[in-house]
Amino acid sequence: MLTFEEKQAIIESFPQLTRKDISMKRVNYHYADSKFDKTVVVQHLHPNGNAFVYVADVPGYEPDDRGLVNVREASESELRQIIEDAIQGLAEESSEAEPIEEVWLDGHNSKLELKEELGAWNIYHGLNLEDSFGDYKEASDYLKEEGFKKVEDGGVIR
Incomplete structure (x- = not known):
């Protein structure tokens, strides 16, 4: 498992994300250019290494009912990919698929x-x-x- 500091370094390597310290030494990272009201990409990065990434409506992920996946056990490459996918999901306008x-x-x-x-x-x-x-x-x-x-x-x- 990556440490808090390792995860923080990976997340902060994405220049489009903005850090916001919150309670209990946790950190959120926001994507200001989001096409949606939702801007949080990484939620509750905690010193124990736990964190969540917002991937609602991003194919290939099974998020919880809030649209989040837990990245506590993610490797460096997995964490980078999840964050890239999350940013991409917030960067694109919702394309309404043709009704079937x-x-x-x-x-x-x-x-x-x-x-x-x-x-x-x-x-x-x-x-x-x-x-x-x-x-x-x-x-x-x-x-x-x-x-x-x-x-x-x-x-x-x-």
Whole structure:
């Protein structure tokens, strides 16, 4: 495990981060150019070596409900990579992905549409809402159980 001083030296090698001392000898590091309200990249670097890095919405990480990952046991290269990824995540405008819309057909050419809308996965028959699910897997499993197959781009049924 890296010491407090080693972690501090690594973090302070990122010139875009600003140090802010907080209570109990802990230190936060902020990214002032963040495109979001959130500016803290490293939170609560403690003399015992514990610290957290904000990586909410950064692919490849499994943050807690606050968007943080613990870097207590991180190696130097891991810590550098996590901080680089965190800064990159705060530097980029949120790119809203195109909502997913899929067409599903059954053996009788009945057509249903699966659409991602406001965090839900809705199944439509024409303009009528048939059912709604909390995630894609639930919705696709339901469609498969009902005998529907997804139509790929180009009209191929999968």
